[in-house]
Amino acid sequence: MIKVASAVVLCAFVSASLAAPSALAASPPTVDKIVAKYVAARGGLTKIRSVQSLRQKGHVTAGPNQEGVVMRELKRPAHTRFELKVQGVTAVFVSDGKQGWRVNPFDGDAERKPLSDEVVAEAAEQGDFEGPLVDWKAKGHKVELAGQEDLAGRPAYKLKVTLASGGVRYDYIDVKSMNLVRTETTRQVRGRPVQIQATFGDFKKTDGLLFPHFVEVAAAGRPNTLRIDVESVEVNPELSDARFAMPASAQKPLP
Numbered sequence: 121m122i123k124v125a126s127a128v129v130l131c132a133f134v135s136a137s138l139a140a141p142s143a144l145a146a147s148p149p150t151v152d153k154i155v156a157k158y159v160a161a162r163g164g165l166t167k168i169r170s171v172q173s174l175r176q177k178g179h180v181t182a183g184p185n186q187e188g189v190v191m192r193e194l195k196r197p198a199h200t201r202f203e204l205k206v207q208g209v210t211a212v213f214v215s216d217g218k219q220g221w222r223v224n225p226f227d228g229d230a231e232r233k234p235l236s237d238e239v240v241a242e243a244a245e246q247g248d249f250e251g252p253l254v255d256w257k258a259k260g261h262k263v264e265l266a267g268q269e270d271l272a273g274r275p276a277y278k279l280k281v282t283l284a285s286g287g288v289r290y291d292y293i294d295v296k297s298m299n300l301v302r303t304e305t306t307r308q309v310r311g312r313p314v315q316i317q318a319t320f321g322d323f324k325k326t327d328g329l330l331f332p333h334f335v336e337v338a339a340a341g342r343p344n345t346l347r348i349d350v351e352s353v354e355v356n357p358e359l360s361d362a363r364f365a366m367p368a369s370a371q372k373p374l375p
Contacts, residue, residue, distance in 0.1 A: 151263050154277050154293060155253050161298035163329040165254070171329070172196050174249050175357045178333075178350040180204065190348060193357075198247035199364040215243035216364045232367055241285065242307060251300070252281050253291060260284030268295070276301060299323055299330065315340035327355040 159165050173195040180190045188206035193199075198217030203210060204226075211224045213235070220235035220243055235243070245252075252261050262282040269278050269292065276292040283289070289305035303318045316339055320332035335348040 148265065149277075151265050151279065154265070154279070154298075155256065155263065157298045158293050158300065159254060161330065163325070167328050168250055168254055171249065171355055173356050173359045175352075175354040175359070176331075176350055177352045178348050180349075181347045183344045193359055193363065194247055194249045195359045195361075195364065198244040199359075199361070200243045200247045201363055213243070214364055214366075215240050215247070216361070216366070217244045217247060219366050221366055234366070245283065245285065245287070252283060252289070253279070253300075256281070266290065271301060274301075297323075299332075326353040329355065 159168065162168060174193070176192045178190050179187065181187050186206065188204055190205075191201075191203045193201040198215070200213075200215050200217075200220075202213045205211075206226070209225050211222070211226055213222045213224070214220055215235060218240065220240045221232050222235055223229060223232050248259075252259065253263065256263050261284055264280045264282075266278045266280040268275055270276070271292060271294075275295040277295060279291045279293065281289045281291055287305070289303055291300055292302040292304075293299070294301045299320070301320055303320075305316055306313050307316050316337065319336045319338075320334065322332060322334035323330050324333050325331075331350070331353050333350040333353075335346075335350070337346040337348070
């Protein structure tokens with residue numbers, strides 16, 4: 121499981137008063153109203169747009185005797201850096217939005233190798249730490265209300281998000297809190313499409329913005345789940361572009 125944990129965590133780890141459900145059934149809210157309340161719950165559009173960089177650190181559990189620490193750094197416009205350390209072994213995935221590289225000893229890659237164009241595109245998507253719902257029209261995405269479902273006994277709006285890239289994901293917004301509590305998407309893991317479900321909880325504010333401090337990631341067809349407990353969130357830390365640059369040793373074609 122730990123061989124694919126780094127890729128799955130990278131995909132997931134990556135970033136709200138409503139009428140009663142009976143009233144909602146008679147008069148469904150519009151997508152614009154749902155998204156507006158979601159943005160307000162996170163801290164508001166001005167606060168969200170003020171974030172230029174982000175650093176999150178936490179603890180990850182992938183199963184018995186498979187624990188480690190994770191760190192994610194993001195910087196506008198699409199810079200991403202993800203590190204996973206387990207028993208002294210560290211995997212690193214880095215992208216500047218146009219190209220990227222990895223070191224992943226869990227898959228036998230002890231030396232730097234470039235990321236494929238597909239993975240770089242996915243990393244750039246995750247580098248949008250505002251999330252696709254914020255300014256979704258300007259970003260060229262399409263958002264539709266696909267109904268309402270119960271998640272752990274709580275109603276949630278199900279939004280179908282068709283990204284400008286053509287990818288499709290489903291975002292679930294809790295009706296009461298307006299927090300994003302689940303996402304469902306398909307990602308490339310070790311060269312194969314895998315359905316990924318990420319569940320979010322334990323929301324806390326940092327610098328006036330709401331962040332989940334609990335993330336559980338499940339991959340279709342795999343019995344184990346990943347649990348991430350976020351221990352620290354830094355808003356606008358100083359991050360140089362060099363943190364996301366492509367080293368010369370990684371500038372070679374993939375085997």
